[in-house]
Amino acid sequence: MASKTNGVEEWVRAPPPPGTCLSRFTNAIYNHEENSFLGRTPKRWGIVLTFYLVFYAVLGLMFALCMGGLYLTLEPNRPTYLLEESLIGANPGVASRPLYETAVLKYSVENSSEYQLYVDQLNEFFNYYSSERWYTTQKECRAEDQYGFPDNPCIFVKVNKIIDWKPEYYEASDLPADMPEDLVEHIQGLDPSKQKQVWISCEEEKANDTKLEYPWGRGMPKEYYPYVYGNKEYKSPLVAVRLSHPAHNQNVVIRCRAWAKNIIYNKSLKEPSGYTRFQLYIEGNESGNSTEVHT
Incomplete structure (x- = not known):
């Protein structure tokens, strides 16, 4: 410490202690004169450790209280927020099988290894339905006929599960004006007890x-709704759509729409809802077919 002429004192850094580099390094680790380790005496180390112990204990307690309060707001057997209150919403998506990673499901009728991939995928998918009577009683679009591949491939349309979602069914006497005529005739020709279904039109x-056929029927019966959370036996119903002799060497784009009063249909490709699209390109050697370039 040095003094100025005006009487004000100021602190100046003390010169480093004399000694070799090794001795200064060992003193920095442990100083015998000050009884300090890494620059702190046992008392100061006790203060530091006590502070951090209390700090992290309080932090952990606050975190536990927050998590406890969160779990108290959650239902033990079902999600807290459903339908309109959830991020998923109350408008179910529509999907199809088989899945394909490219923009178009493409195969050659002359190369079985190309379409066998999709047959194997559907075999695995339908293993899940092996105990369902409505599935085992079907005669077409099954593994026995390779799901129609390669000449008459079948696609399978489903409505995604939403917990507690209940379809609002159309009445046969009050069907929408834009519903296809063949589906209108199909619904009106059914027994009234079978008219309450989620309908599919493609x-x-x-x-x-390309002629489209529905060998399993055109709807998903009301018995499958609503889906109850935790029901491990539930399996989404499906509608099989068979493409009868689709054109070769050009894109075949199929749009399948689900029909219920509370399924919102938006035809936009940017924000689609209420439908699914399936793109197929079959390579063949038929001379009469187009050779449109696919993307």
Whole structure:
């Protein structure tokens, strides 16, 4: 410490203690004169450790209280927020099988290894349905006929599960004006006890003259709704759509729509809802077919 002429004192850094580099290094680790370790005496180390012990104990307690309060707000057997209150919402998505990673499901009728991938995928998918009577009684679009591949492939349309979602069914006497005529005739020809279903209609986006057939029926019966959370036996119903002799060497784009009063249909490709699209490209050697470039 040094003094100025005006009487004000100021602190200055003390010169480093004399000695070799090794001795200064060992003193920095443990100083015998001050009885300090890493620059702190046992008392100061006790103060530091006590502070951090109390700090992290309080922090851990606050975290435990927050998590405890969160878990008190959760239902033990079901999600807290459902339908409109949830992030999923109350408008179910529509999906199809088989899945394909490219933009278009593409295969050659002359190369069985290309379409066998999709047959194997569907075999695995339908293992889940092996105990379902409605599935085992079907005669077409099954593993026995390779799901129609390669000439008449079947696609399977489903409505994604939403907990506690209940379809609002159309009445046969009050069907929407934009519903396809063949589906209207199908519904009105059914017994009234079978008219309450989520209906599926499919159409081509381009006129490739592909005939669409529904060997399993055209709807998903009301017995499958609502889906109750935790029901491990529940299996989503499916509608099989068979493409009868689709055109070769050009894109075949199929759009399948689900029909219920509370399924919102948005035709936009940017924000689609209420439908699914399936793109197929079959390579063949038929001379009369188009050779449109696919993307």
